[in-house]
Amino acid sequence: MNVTCKQVAELLADYLNEELESEQKNLLDWHLCGCVPCKIYLVQYREVIITCRKLPDAPLPTEFSSRLAKLLGCKEPPPQEPPTE
Amino acid sequence: MATTADLELTPDRVFREYAPRVYNLARRMLGNDSDAEDVTQDVLLQVVRKLDTFRGEAAFPTWLHRVTVNAALAHRRKRARREEGRVADPLDNFDNDGHHVGHVRPWPSNPESNVLASEQAELIDKTIQTLPDIYREVFVLADIEQLPNSEIAELLELSVPAVKSRLHRARLMMRDALSHHFEERKS
Numbered sequence: 001m002n003v004t005c006k007q008v009a010e011l012l013a014d015y016l017n018e019e020l021e022s023e024q025k026n027l028l029d030w031h032l033c034g035c036v037p038c039k040i041y042l043v044q045y046r047e048v049i050i051t052c053r054k055l056p057d058a059p060l061p062t063e064f065s066s067r068l069a070k071l072l073g074c075k076e077p078p079p080q081e082p083p084t085e
Numbered sequence: 086m087a088t089t090a091d092l093e094l095t096p097d098r099v100f101r102e103y104a105p106r107v108y109n110l111a112r113r114m115l116g117n118d119s120d121a122e123d124v125t126q127d128v129l130l131q132v133v134r135k136l137d138t139f140r141g142e143a144a145f146p147t148w149l150h151r152v153t154v155n156a157a158l159a160h161r162r163k164r165a166r167r168e169e170g171r172v173a174d175p176l177d178n179f180d181n182d183g184h185h186v187g188h189v190r191p192w193p194s195n196p197e198s199n200v201l202a203s204e205q206a207e208l209i210d211k212t213i214q215t216l217p218d219i220y221r222e223v224f225v226l227a228d229i230e231q232l233p234n235s236e237i238a239e240l241l242e243l244s245v246p247a248v249k250s251r252l253h254r255a256r257l258m259m260r261d262a263l264s265h266h267f268e269e270r271k272s
Contacts, residue, residue, distance in 0.1 A: 004183025006176060013253040037189035041260070044192060048259045052213075052228040056206055057109040064122050068104060071126065072096045072133050 003027045008038045012045050094145060096133045103146075104129060107153045113225045114157040116214045120164065124156045154226070154240060161218060172217055175257035192267050212262045216255055223248055224255035 003011075003024075008031055014020050015028050032038055060068065107128050112121035132139075132149065139145045178186050213221060213229075226237045227248070234252070238245045 005185050006179035006183035037185045040189045040191050044260045045256055048256050049228055055209060055229055057105045060105055060108050069100055072100050072129060074097045074100045
């Protein structure tokens with residue numbers, strides 16, 4: 001029995017989380033060995049997860065930052081720079 | 086070693102250290118700047134009023150995170166339903182035989198570098214904003230905020246399988262949207 005590219009896409013989360021039954025995992029491994037588009041698709045799916053984990057916080061918009069500082073009774077100037085990694 | 090003074094929470098410190106975090110979490114969950122500003126303002130005013138309660142409290146960031154998530158969810162529930170652009174179902178990109186429709190091309194650069202370029206971060210943030218509400222909030226809580234599925238299920242009043250299903254769909258939508266972006270930039 002074979003799995004299709006669509007079935008691979010449907011099962012990617014379980015595959016990466018190692019939550020598939022061994023028979024199903026073997027079928028996906030076999031498919032991924034021979035299907036370049038699915039291999040790329042898997043890499044990109046994983047990149048979405050990895051990249052979003054280190055997404056930095058943007059600084060507050062300047063106008064909002066000033067307004068918020070005033071509301072909170074802050075003396076210090078509002079932060080302007082995004083935090084560095 | 087941190088002194089008591091270091092740990093003391095003042096309005097200045099809350100603003101300087103926590104306002105960007107609260108704002109970005111709210112913005113990502115709600116998908117727009119104006120709603121995020123409302124939530125940030127409400128949350129931080131609430132925090133500053135209760136500062137005495139948290140003096141030297143190590144659990145403050147966790148508490149603040151929870152308060153922000155709840156405030157963002159409450160804000161979304163009460164706001165008028167936004168007109169959302171239709172996002173194509175990622176599983177429609179396969180033909181009747183289950184094959185990919187069109188080419189699946191590698192992305193031009195590897196986003197797995199240690200520091201995310203600001204242009205790339207901005208692109209990802211914009212792409213997150215295009216996700217429909219029900220997918221975006223699960224995606225943000227799971228893949229950005231790193232909450233376990235069980236906690237997300239509790240927050241959103243969903244079953245764990247429903248969280249997993251929405252998260253998977255959201256990631257597929259993100260992959261598709263980023264692929265379209267790179268294809269357009271190439272042409």
